[in-house]
Amino acid sequence: MKKQGTTMATRDAVEPMIPWWAGGLGIGVVLILAVALVQPIGVSTQYVVLDRVLLHRMLADVAAQSPYLVDTAGGWTLLNFEFFFVIGIPIGAFLASLATKRFSTRLVPVEWARRFGPIPGRRLVWSFIGGFILLFGARFGGGCTSGHMISGVSQLAVSSLIFSAALFVSAIMTARWLYGDWGKR
Amino acid sequence: MKLLLGLILGAAFGAVIQLSGASSYSKITNALRLKDLTIMKLILTAIGVGLIGVHLLDALGLANMKVKDLYLPGLVVAGLIFGVGFAVTGYCPGTALAAAAEGKPDAWATVLGGLLGALVFAFMFPDLETYLLSFGRYGPVTIHGSFGIQGLLLAAPLGALCLWLAAKLPAGGGAR
Numbered sequence: 001m002k003k004q005g006t007t008m009a010t011r012d013a014v015e016p017m018i019p020w021w022a023g024g025l026g027i028g029v030v031l032i033l034a035v036a037l038v039q040p041i042g043v044s045t046q047y048v049v050l051d052r053v054l055l056h057r058m059l060a061d062v063a064a065q066s067p068y069l070v071d072t073a074g075g076w077t078l079l080n081f082e083f084f085f086v087i088g089i090p091i092g093a094f095l096a097s098l099a100t101k102r103f104s105t106r107l108v109p110v111e112w113a114r115r116f117g118p119i120p121g122r123r124l125v126w127s128f129i130g131g132f133i134l135l136f137g138a139r140f141g142g143g144c145t146s147g148h149m150i151s152g153v154s155q156l157a158v159s160s161l162i163f164s165a166a167l168f169v170s171a172i173m174t175a176r177w178l179y180g181d182w183g184k185r
Numbered sequence: 186m187k188l189l190l191g192l193i194l195g196a197a198f199g200a201v202i203q204l205s206g207a208s209s210y211s212k213i214t215n216a217l218r219l220k221d222l223t224i225m226k227l228i229l230t231a232i233g234v235g236l237i238g239v240h241l242l243d244a245l246g247l248a249n250m251k252v253k254d255l256y257l258p259g260l261v262v263a264g265l266i267f268g269v270g271f272a273v274t275g276y277c278p279g280t281a282l283a284a285a286a287e288g289k290p291d292a293w294a295t296v297l298g299g300l301l302g303a304l305v306f307a308f309m310f311p312d313l314e315t316y317l318l319s320f321g322r323y324g325p326v327t328i329h330g331s332f333g334i335q336g337l338l339l340a341a342p343l344g345a346l347c348l349w350l351a352a353k354l355p356a357g358g359g360a361r
Contacts, residue, residue, distance in 0.1 A: 016206035023205025024230020030198045032238035043279040047303040068310035081191040088195020090286030096203040097287040105288040109210040127291040131298025134270025139306040141263030145277040154235030156328040159255040166264025174272035175217035
C-alpha cells in the first residue's frame with residue numbers, strides 16, 4: 001500500500017485491494033439483497049431526479065414544462081430508496097479509499113497524458129463532454145451499467161442485453177480508436 | 186427504513202467498486218482496449234451471481250423484479266452513445282460518483298457533465314419520443330418470458346456459463 005502522489009499525471013491506484021471474483025460476488029450480493037428487499041439497483045435515473053429537484057427549486061415553471069421531468073417518479077423529493085442508494089455509492093467509495101490509503105486527487109490519468117498530453121484543462125473539458133454523452137445515452141436507453149447491465153441482464157431482460165451489447169461494441173471501438181490501438185499491429 | 190437500507194446497500198456497492206478497481210479510469214480504459222480483462226471478469230461474475238440469485242428468489246416468489254421496456258432501434262442508438270462517453274471518461278454514471286469521492290477531479294467533471302446531459306435529454310424527450318422511441322416498442326420483454334418458461338431454467342445454466350467464462354478469461358487480455 002503505497003501512498004499516491006497528487007502530481008499532474010499519475011497512475012491511478014490501479015492495483016485492486018480485492019480480487020475480481022470478490023468484486024463480482026459483492027456486486028451480485030448487493031443486487032440480490034436489493035431485489036429481495038426493495039427493487040433492482042440503478043444509478044442513472046437519479047441524475048434526472050437530482051436535476052429535477054434542483055430545477056424545481058430554482059425555476060419551478062421551467063421544470064414543469066418538461067413532461068419527462070414531471071413524470072420521472074412521483075413528487076419533487078429526494079427521499080426515496082433509489083436516491084439514497086446512489087448517495088451511498090460515494091460514501092462507501094470515500095471510506096474504502098481512505099481505509100486503504102488510496103484517496104488521490106490525480107487530475108490527468110497517465111494513460112490519458114501519454115496520448116493527449118498532461119494538460120489538466122483538456123482532461124477536465126473532455127471528462128465533462130464525455131459525462132454529458134454518457135448520461136444522455138443512459139437516459140436515452142433508460143439505464144446504465146447498473147440498471148441495464150447488472151440488474152437488467154440478471155433478470156434476462158431483452159432490452160438490457162441489447163443495450164449492453166451496443167454499449168460494449170461502441171466503448172471498445174471508441175477506446176481502441178482513441179488510444180490509437182488500431183494502428184499498432 | 187428504506188432510506189437507510191438504500192444508503193447501506195449503496196455504500197456497500199460503492200466500497201466494492203472502489204476496492205475492486207472498477208472506479209479506476211486506468212482499469213476501465215485498459216479493459217475497453219482489451220489489454221486488461223480484470224473488469225470483464227468482475228462484470229461476468231456479478232452477472233453470473235445475479236442471474237442465479239435473482240431467479241432463485243423469483244422462483245421462490247421473493248423477488249421484486251423490474252424489467253425495462255424493449256424499444257428498437259432506440260436502445261441500440263442509446264447504447265452506442267453511452268459507449269462513447271464510457272470510453273472517453275473511463276467512468277460510468279455509478280463509478281464516476283465513486284471516483285469523485287476518491288478525490289478524482291475528472292470524475293467530478295464527468296458527474297457535472299452527466300447532470301447536464303440528463304437535463305438536456307429530459308427537455309429533448311418529447312421530440313425523441315416522437316421520432317425514435319415511438320416505434321418498435323415491445324414492453325418489458327424477458328428471454329424466459331417469451332419462451333414461456335421458468336426463469337431459473339435459463340438463468341442457472343447461463344449464470345454458470347458467465348462464472349465459467351469469468352474464470353477462463355485471461356486477466357491480461359489478448360489484444361496486441
